[in-house]
Amino acid sequence: MIGKIRYLLFLSVSCAILSEWKLSPFEDQFRFSFGAAVFFFFLLWNRSVHPVLAGASVGGVIVLFRTGINLLVENVHGHLLDLILQNVPPFMYYFSFSVFFSLFRLQRFAERPVLLGMLGTLVDVLSNSCELLARFLMYHSMVTISKFNMIIYIAIFRSYFVVGFLTLLNLKQSKIAEEKMRQRNEEMLLFISDLYEETIQLQSSLQHIEEITHSAYLLYDYLKQKDDRAEEALRLVGQIHEIKKNNQRIYAGLKKLIDQEKNFDxxxxxxxxxxxxxxxxxxxxxxxxxxxxxxxxxxxxxxxxxxxxxxxxxxxxxxxxxxxxxxxxxxxxxxxxxxxxxxxxxxxxxxxxxxxxxxxxxxxxxxxxxxxxxxxxxxxxxxxxxxxxxxxxxxxxxxxxxxxxxxxxxxxxxxxxxxxxxxxxxx
CATH class of the missing domain: 3.30.565.10 (Histidine kinase-like ATPase, C-terminal domain)
Known part of the structure; x- marks a missing residue:
């Protein structure tokens, strides 16, 4: 739980700061910021927090952050509530983005970058439309064809930029995972090879034990007719036979382990x-x-x-x-x-x-x-x-x-x- 709170705090503050890295092509407060691209990236990258919760958190922090800038940096005068309401449209963008993101379940298409880029563009356009609608309802800000075209162009660029960056990271992670798997396979191969050597040596020892057992039994058969200590020879045969059985069990276990590693044959x-x-x-x-x-x-x-x-x-x-x-x-x-x-x-x-x-x-x-x-x-x-x-x-x-x-x-x-x-x- 604490980890999720820290993640939300980090995401919200990062997006709020980066939202000031902006492009304002129109004569109103509507802007295109780098914070939106970062928000889209983290929604794709981290699945531990529900997108709608992340959108509400980021939108709320951005409203407070921009209100603080209006008061402390830009010296904008007016009622605090009016200043907060002035920054509500950006909240609508991030919140609606998270809703559409969750609705279309964009995380499912992480392995299909072209389709993901198209859906990301659609979500971005819809979210910007929600922000423009809020501005129209609050300030009667009109939407022109040129403004909407600009929204589409920026959405395409921003979406495929994020998807491309994400694909590069996934590719790098795949290469790292592949290298780790290769190293693991090499270590396993060397390990199994060592076991293979031991089975060869153990098999040779089993053959020698078999010969010793046979020779000891012949000695017992010879002594039982001439010496009272023949039973000691028989007991020795039994002990050798027990050693042989123990080694056979070890050999069988090693051979089974080696035979299971078919990938390394x-x-x-x-x-x-x-x-x-x-x-x-x-x-x-x-x-x-x-x-x-x-x-x-x-x-x-x-x-x-x-x-x-x-x-x-x-x-x-x-x-x-x-x-x-x-x-x-x-x-x-x-x-x-x-x-x-x-x-x-x-x-x-x-x-x-x-x-x-x-x-x-x-x-x-x-x-x-x-x-x-x-x-x-x-x-x-x-x-x-x-x-x-x-x-x-x-x-x-x-x-x-x-x-x-x-x-x-x-x-x-x-x-x-x-x-x-x-x-x-x-x-």
Whole structure:
């Protein structure tokens, strides 16, 4: 309630002040003011207050405001009631404008600017006619053809000026909303991609647990004939089986969440690559590094499975960001050759010693340490190699040695990254 009162007060005072920015083409007190355009705009922009209430409030404040100007500024002498009645016609304009605005329900046509401009012109002409009628009844002011033509011309200009300004604001708001939605979609895509990586790792763990369970049961079957402690082995099998069931529930939940995000199943290759670059620019900034990213995607008009490719490319680019000490350059190239997609991530970081190339994809290997000296987990490249090979692709690394940078090369068949059948084969 307080907010509505403040809005009415702001609108009324603003229109009263701006109504003094006026054009008086005739020899009487009839005028065209900027306040009318502002009033029309706010009726379209804000729907929290009923238009008729806003019209009555604005009209009343304008009567008081102009009466005050007559007394204090222009030194007009006369009875106070006469001065108030002299300013009643402007009240008729704003009040009748709000009535016609509400009657025609102009706010419904906010998305149809041409029609809204026509209706706004009609409402403006009718409201000016009401004001002229009031002046005729009170002062016998005559209406001429030239005066009425001027009213129509001003109404057309004022109406379409307001509608045009409103359309520009709506367009700007739409662009802002679209940008926020794009950022949200990117964040969601990265989040789902991270979950996708976890499901791959979890699926691998489930397979290992299944193998361990089977081996433990064989051990129990062997011990029950020779050792009294066979029951302990059986209890161990049961505990492992419980861990497996818990992991299966987690896996099922993650997979269901990923499958629900159908909007992100496929993404244009250029858009996906740009997403990787943008996210890693932020990541590099968070680490306090100044890294220049270069992107080359040819051709760029084809779609790929978002989670799969994002997991591969993003892990390689993140690895390059973490490898660079303070400043450097990372180049991401994606080329499609017939039914193969070639991806290369090139950095000018410390490089990889020749003796380490053979073990760089092994679990736990890392040459990256944080500021406290704690090593990285070394899981990223292992996961990438596992995922690439599950897709029927190959991955390789090239480096001339220390301080020579590194280049990771990935080759993937299109059928496994652009079709649902390919993803099912991977799973």
């Amino acid at each position: 496929y993404l244009n290759m250029k858009e996906l690559s740009e997403l990787v670059v943008r996210s890693n620019e932020k990541y590099a900034g968070m680490l306090g590094k100044r890294i220049h990213f270069a992107l080359d995607v040819q051709p760029d008009q084809y779609e790929v499975h978002a989670f799969t490719l994002l997991s591969v490319i993003n892990n390689l680019v993140v690895n390059a960001v973490e490898a660079i000490k303070e400043t450097g350059t990372i180049t991401l190239k994606v080329y499609r050759r017939e039914e193969q997609v070639h991806i290369s991530v090139i950095d000018d970081g410390p490089g990889i010693p020749p003796a380490k190339k053979a073990v760089i994809f092994n679990p736990g290997y890392t040459n990256k340490f944080d500021h406290s000296g704690k090593p990285s987990t070394g899981i990223g490249l292992t996961y990438v190699k596992q995922l690439v090979e599950s897709l029927g692709g190959i991955i390789a690394v090239e480096s001339s040695g220390s301080n020579q940078g590194a280049q990771f090369l990935v080759q993937l068949p299109m059928k496994t990254i652009s079709t649902s059948e390919g993803r099912e084969e991977q799973r």
